[in-house]
Amino acid sequence: MALLHGSVWGEGRTFEDMAGRTVTLTGQVNRIVTTFKPTTLCLFSLGLQDKLVGIDTSSKRDRLTLAVMPGAIDLTGVGSKSTGINFETVTSLKPDLVILYAQKDGFDLAKRLEVMGIASIIVLPESFESVKKSLYLIAAAAGEPERADRVVRLMDEVLLTVETRIALLGSQEKKSGYFASSRGLFSTATGSMLQDEIFARAGVVNVAHDLDGYFQDISPEQLLLWNPDLMVVSQHLHNPVSKGLNSPVVRRVTAVARGEVYRSPSNLAPWDFPSPLAVLGSLWLAKRAYPEQFLDLDLIAEVDRFHVQLFGQSMTAMGGRLNDLVLDGQDQ
Numbered sequence: 001m002a003l004l005h006g007s008v009w010g011e012g013r014t015f016e017d018m019a020g021r022t023v024t025l026t027g028q029v030n031r032i033v034t035t036f037k038p039t040t041l042c043l044f045s046l047g048l049q050d051k052l053v054g055i056d057t058s059s060k061r062d063r064l065t066l067a068v069m070p071g072a073i074d075l076t077g078v079g080s081k082s083t084g085i086n087f088e089t090v091t092s093l094k095p096d097l098v099i100l101y102a103q104k105d106g107f108d109l110a111k112r113l114e115v116m117g118i119a120s121i122i123v124l125p126e127s128f129e130s131v132k133k134s135l136y137l138i139a140a141a142a143g144e145p146e147r148a149d150r151v152v153r154l155m156d157e158v159l160l161t162v163e164t165r166i167a168l169l170g171s172q173e174k175k176s177g178y179f180a181s182s183r184g185l186f187s188t189a190t191g192s193m194l195q196d197e198i199f200a201r202a203g204v205v206n207v208a209h210d211l212d213g214y215f216q217d218i219s220p221e222q223l224l225l226w227n228p229d230l231m232v233v234s235q236h237l238h239n240p241v242s243k244g245l246n247s248p249v250v251r252r253v254t255a256v257a258r259g260e261v262y263r264s265p266s267n268l269a270p271w272d273f274p275s276p277l278a279v280l281g282s283l284w285l286a287k288r289a290y291p292e293q294f295l296d297l298d299l300i301a302e303v304d305r306f307h308v309q310l311f312g313q314s315m316t317a318m319g320g321r322l323n324d325l326v327l328d329g330q331d332q
Contacts, residue, residue, distance in 0.1 A: 017137060018130070019102050019122035021110065029096040029142050034059070035109075036081040038125045039099040039138065041275035044068050045310050046139050046147045054078045054093045064269035067318035068311045085109055091116055097141055099123060125274035127197055128155070135276070151276055154309055158279040158302075159201060162286045165293045166203040175229040175289045177204040178255065179264075179272070181215045182236035185244035186223065190216055194274050195232075202285035204230070220249040227253055230260035230289060233326055235270045237263075241326065261326045262288060266303075268320035280306060284324070 012026035033054035034040040040059040043049060049069045057077035059065050065072045076093060079085040081101050087109065090098060098113055100106040102124040113120045121141050123134040132152045139148035179195045181187040189195035190211035199206040207226035208216065231253075233241055245256055255261055264272040264281060271281035280303055287294040300322075304314035311318075 013140070013143075015137075015140060017121040018124045018133060019107065019110075021122060023119060023121055023141070025097070025119050025141060025143075027096070031093065031095045031097070032142065033078060033090055033093055033095040033098045035078060035085050035090075035099060035106075036101045037062075038131075038274040039101075039123060039134070040065065041269060041273070041277065042123075042125070042131070042135055042138055043099075045151050045276045046135060046142070046144075048138070048142055048144070048147070051142060053095060054090060056080045057083070062269055063267065063319065064311070067268070067313060067320075081106075087112060091118065097121065099138060126192075126194055128159070128194075128201070128278065131155075131194075131274055131276060131278065134274075151310065154306060155276050155279045158283055158306065161297075161302075162201060162203075162282050165297075166286055166290060169203055169290065169293075175204050176207050176226070177285070177289070178207050178223065178226060178228040178231045180231065180233045180237060180241070182234040182238070183215055184217075184237070185233070185241050185250075186218050186220065187215045188218055190214070194278060195272050198272060198278060198281045198285065201279075201282040202289060204285060204289050220244070220247055224249050224253055228255050229258075230262070231255040232272070232285065233261065233263045234272055235264050235266070235323070245326075260288075262324050263326050265322040265324050266315065266320050267323040268315060268318060276310060284322070288324075 012024055014024040017023050030051055031053045032051045034043055034056055036056050037059050040056055054076045055072060058080045060072055060077055078089050081104060095118060098120040100109055100120050100122045102122050106122055110120045110122060121137055123137055125131040125134040135148040135151050139145045177199050179189040188208045190213055191209040192212055196206045196209055207228045244250055250256055265284055269277060271277050287299055304316050307315040
């Protein structure tokens with residue numbers, strides 16, 4: 001994210017958001033509205049929750065949200081990307097800045113807000129690099145760009161830990177994996193999605209890497225054909241997965257036969273979601289896939305340290321747990 005011109009509040013700041021829009025902000029940004037969960041998580045990571053006056057409705061239910069910002073329960077919910085944003089509610093909050101998404105009606109909302117004289121930025125966090133860009137953009141728009149440096153440094157430290165420990169793995173030693181989305185056991189992440197990068201950074205080959213677009217539906221037979229060494233189920237896949245795992249075809253999949261089926265952490269906020277927490281997803285998966293490379297690494301201690309540096313509290317102190325076991329088809 002490049003600042004085009006202006007360096008102090010009096011001059012204003014003009015920069016380009018992640019949709020290529022030129023955005024100009026003048027004056028202090030004290031009232032922010034987020035419209036989807038990744039940006040809410042990024043805002044918390046940057047320590048800017050005190051500027052939040054409106055929040056995407058789904059984030060109000062998250063345990064992490066309530067642990068980091070207990071007062072979030074009293075914030076106005078503005079809707080969500082999936083159900084739609086209430087434009088009138090957003091404008092009634094008199095925000096200095098609204099953070100929007102690059103899908104669905106995000107662009108239309110940006111145009112309508114511009115007519116009302118309300119500044120907005122569009123972010124698109126769909127990779128580790130774009131999560132970092134989102135952090136820099138949000139921090140710069142809020143007038144505190146230095147906050148992003150700290151978060152990006154923490155993310156890079158985790159990724160370097162993983163990279164160093166799996167560096168000596170040969171191509172023949174690398175395991176294959178399958179990710180089941182919140183839509184169902186047979187809905188998977190393509191090579192275009194963040195989950196694919198989470199796998200790759202962990203040294204795990206996503207069997208659906210060659211698919212394009214958003215989540216794609218597959219058949220049980222395709223899953224068997226891919227025959228992954230391990231499977232990861234989204235934390236937000238709420239319907240029981242036991243029926244699918246116990247089907248005659250799926251029981252023959254190596255990951256299922258060996259009990260290498262896991263739920264992506266954590267119960268506070270998902271690590272398979274675009275936010276700084278996603279780097280923990282790679283650390284966790286690498287330790288699950290290659291435990292011998294991480295024998296001396298205390299995962300919970302590392303996760304707690306990351307949460308403290310990001311949110312001021314450890315995951316354990318916030319009542320969080322990995323919640324990553326799927327045993328005999330039953331969620332644990």
